[in-house]
Amino acid sequence: xxxxxxxxxRFAKLVTPYLSHAYRLARSLTGSQTDAExxxxxxxxxxxxxxxxxxxxxxxxxLLTIVHHAACTWLRKNRPAALITVVDxxxxxxxxxxxxxxxxxxxxxxxxxxxxxxxxxxxxxxxSLPYRETFTLREVEGLNYREIAEITSVPIGTVMxxxxxxxxxxxxxxxxxxx
Amino acid sequence: MTxxxxxxxxxxxxxxxxxxxxxxxxxxxxLSVERNIAANPKLAAERDRIIALRQAIHENLPREPxxxxxxxxxxxxxxxxxxxxxxxWRTLAASVALAVLVTSSSTWLFFGSNATxxxxxxxxxxxxxxxxxxxPADIASSERHxxxxxxxxxxxxxxxxxxxxxxxxxLIGGRVDVVGGxxxxxxxxxxxxxxxxxxxxxxxxxxxxxxxxxxxxxxxIVHWVAxxxxxxxxxDVSAPDLGEFAKLFRATQS
Numbered sequence: 001x002x003x004x005x006x007x008x009x010r011f012a013k014l015v016t017p018y019l020s021h022a023y024r025l026a027r028s029l030t031g032s033q034t035d036a037e038x039x040x041x042x043x044x045x046x047x048x049x050x051x052x053x054x055x056x057x058x059x060x061x062x063l064l065t066i067v068h069h070a071a072c073t074w075l076r077k078n079r080p081a082a083l084i085t086v087v088d089x090x091x092x093x094x095x096x097x098x099x100x101x102x103x104x105x106x107x108x109x110x111x112x113x114x115x116x117x118x119x120x121x122x123x124x125x126x127x128s129l130p131y132r133e134t135f136t137l138r139e140v141e142g143l144n145y146r147e148i149a150e151i152t153s154v155p156i157g158t159v160m161x162x163x164x165x166x167x168x169x170x171x172x173x174x175x176x177x178x179x
Numbered sequence: 180m181t182x183x184x185x186x187x188x189x190x191x192x193x194x195x196x197x198x199x200x201x202x203x204x205x206x207x208x209x210l211s212v213e214r215n216i217a218a219n220p221k222l223a224a225e226r227d228r229i230i231a232l233r234q235a236i237h238e239n240l241p242r243e244p245x246x247x248x249x250x251x252x253x254x255x256x257x258x259x260x261x262x263x264x265x266x267x268w269r270t271l272a273a274s275v276a277l278a279v280l281v282t283s284s285s286t287w288l289f290f291g292s293n294a295t296x297x298x299x300x301x302x303x304x305x306x307x308x309x310x311x312x313x314x315p316a317d318i319a320s321s322e323r324h325x326x327x328x329x330x331x332x333x334x335x336x337x338x339x340x341x342x343x344x345x346x347x348x349x350l351i352g353g354r355v356d357v358v359g360g361x362x363x364x365x366x367x368x369x370x371x372x373x374x375x376x377x378x379x380x381x382x383x384x385x386x387x388x389x390x391x392x393x394x395x396x397x398x399x400i401v402h403w404v405a406x407x408x409x410x411x412x413x414x415d416v417s418a419p420d421l422g423e424f425a426k427l428f429r430a431t432q433s
Contacts, residue, residue: 005349008258011257011259012257012313013313016250016253016254016259016312016313017312017314017317019245019253019312020242020243020245022245022246022313023243023244023245023246023249024242024243027243032335033246037246039248040245040249040253041249041252041253041256044253044256044257048257052216062196087428107228109228109230109231110231112228112231112232112235113230113234113235114232114235115234115235115239116239117239117360118238120235120239120240121237121240132398138201139232139233139236140240140242140312141238142332142333144202144203145198145201145203160194160197160198161191161194162203163197164191164193164194164196164197167197167228167229167232171228171230171231171232174232
């Protein structure tokens with residue numbers, strides 16, 4: 001058994017079980033299947049190179065952290081415009097603080113609960129990148145705040161504010177586009 | 180970086196409510212949020228919106244799996260394909276079967292003539308995909324008290340999990356499949372060296388029926404409906420073995 005075979009065995013054990021999670025995160029960040037495939041392949045190369053640095057117990061969060069960084073690199077190179085919204089978070093947040101206050105009076109929860117796939121995908125796609133990523137990691141992948149904070153390299157307080165605002169914005173979008 | 184939520188992570192009641200809904204608060208903070216919800220209709224409305232959004236996501240937004248072609252490409256790149264103990268003819272057969280399924284299920288989407296048939300296709304495809312993956316289950320455990328709670332938050336309703344080890348069908352674990360655009364729970368059982376996938380699709384209002392035996396792409400299938408859930412057992416074990424499995428499982432449901 002050479003080192004190469006050991007690495008392959010570790011990759012099969014620690015990375016392949018989480019490829020769908022990696023793909024969904026990449027898809028959410030890049031917004032397209034082809035781009036997500038590029039990002040996942042690049043992330044797998046990075047993961048393979050550092051396969052000996054990961055503890056067996058936390059492979060999923062480790063892989064998703066690599067996907068996060070690979071996607072950011074990819075976006076900087078291919079879609080610099082997508083990252084500009086990251087910088088503009090403060091303005092978006094200010095806008096949301098106003099709109100969510102007005103809407104809190106008339107919750108149309110039944111309408112939100114019945115939102116179909118197309119409407120949900122459109123609403124999620126229109127979130128700014130950090131909101132979309134945080135929301136996806138929580139509601140689709142079911143990760144806890146500590147894991148999300150590690151993957152996205154921000155404090156837990158930031159995870160909390162991104163998550164509550166992402167949900168506010170989604171609910172508002174779904175209600176607004178009801179007709 | 181902080182490694183756990185500090186005792187007062189935020190004084191923003193809305194953010195605390197979200198953290199409460201995400202199960203991130205300790206008991207004292209959770210109780211305090213519950214008191215706030217009871218006293219403040221605005222917070223109660225926000226809670227209802229969080230629940231509604233979560234319900235929509237879980238019911239209507241499927242958790243898309245990695246495209247099988249990409250998975251194959253990655254496994255080839257890192258030389259994992261030759262490393263697996265499974266013979267290559269099986270991988271080949273599975274790819275061909277999957278291609279056939281993809282073609283036939285898109286045909287069904289276009290003509291939409293037979294919902295049950297489409298569901299059967301999707302369920303068999305889930306079984307085949309699991310055979311191509313390194314492990315047939317996302318949660319590997321023979322302990323039903325571990326497998327059942329794992330489904331909470333991943334599917335709308337955690338399935339009935341039976342311990343059939345005494346009957347020769349040990350529980351291997353569980354995974355989430357996508358059927359008809361919804362995430363549904365699949366239990367994975369073993370029979371000697373073979374895998375049995377048991378997918379439980381919510382079917383509220385459907386009368387109890389079955390078991391009905393069929394064959395799809397060389398896989399044996401037993402289908403029945405019990406207590407508003409449509410069950411599909413798929414495997415390459417012999418039809419009598421799969422029938423025995425269904426009989427034992429159904430016996431635990433009454």
